[in-house]
Amino acid sequence: MKKQSCVLFNAVVLAFMWGLSAMTEAQPVDAAITTYGERNTNAPEELGVFAFLIGKWEGGGKTKVADGTVAEFGGVTWIGRYILDGMAIGDESHASAPDGSPYFGITFRQYDEGKKAWVVEFLNVTNSFLRKQVNANSGSVTVDGKNVVIVSEAPNTWIRETYSVESNDRFTYSMDLSNDGGTSWNVGQIEMYFSRTE
Numbered sequence: 001m002k003k004q005s006c007v008l009f010n011a012v013v014l015a016f017m018w019g020l021s022a023m024t025e026a027q028p029v030d031a032a033i034t035t036y037g038e039r040n041t042n043a044p045e046e047l048g049v050f051a052f053l054i055g056k057w058e059g060g061g062k063t064k065v066a067d068g069t070v071a072e073f074g075g076v077t078w079i080g081r082y083i084l085d086g087m088a089i090g091d092e093s094h095a096s097a098p099d100g101s102p103y104f105g106i107t108f109r110q111y112d113e114g115k116k117a118w119v120v121e122f123l124n125v126t127n128s129f130l131r132k133q134v135n136a137n138s139g140s141v142t143v144d145g146k147n148v149v150i151v152s153e154a155p156n157t158w159i160r161e162t163y164s165v166e167s168n169d170r171f172t173y174s175m176d177l178s179n180d181g182g183t184s185w186n187v188g189q190i191e192m193y194f195s196r197t198e
Helices: 002-029 046-051
Strands: 054-065 070-083 086-097 102-113 116-124 129-134 138-145 147-153 158-167 170-180 186-196
Touching: 046 070, 046 086, 046 102, 070 186, 116 138, 129 147
Parallel strands: none
Antiparallel strands: 054 070, 054 186, 070 086, 086 102, 102 116, 116 129, 138 147, 147 158, 158 170, 170 186
């Protein structure tokens, strides 16, 4: 009886694994599943400001640490997708923190045509918090040539993020901080470079 149970258990496990394998192979055929989503033809023109992020990017950079030193790092993956029926962009970043622990965050970017304003929010999955960066009442998104600049205006700390789009296959990112409402900036708190891999 014990041998029959073992054979039955193995058969169930094999059937389950075969089913998972078949599902995985079948996924690309499913129109509901895409790698990077598709932009909705009714999406606001402004969404194109961040369209350069669509795809997969690899890179690294440097950051200022609390003790005043600068830590260099690599192994950062940035993946951008059209989401919410192609009306917004969700881009995720995977990296290791300076102490080697894993880091994961997602930024959601949407242009609200009714309010003529951006809504940009960052979900720090690793540390479990949401940072509201830009909305109709606070912060800004500006385009200056090949640079896209996001300024988020929290009560105690302003954050300025600059995306410099060098080409279709390369961009740099930097983050500056201000503790005096944008009068002065601690420049280069984080600096990263990325190359497109997909």
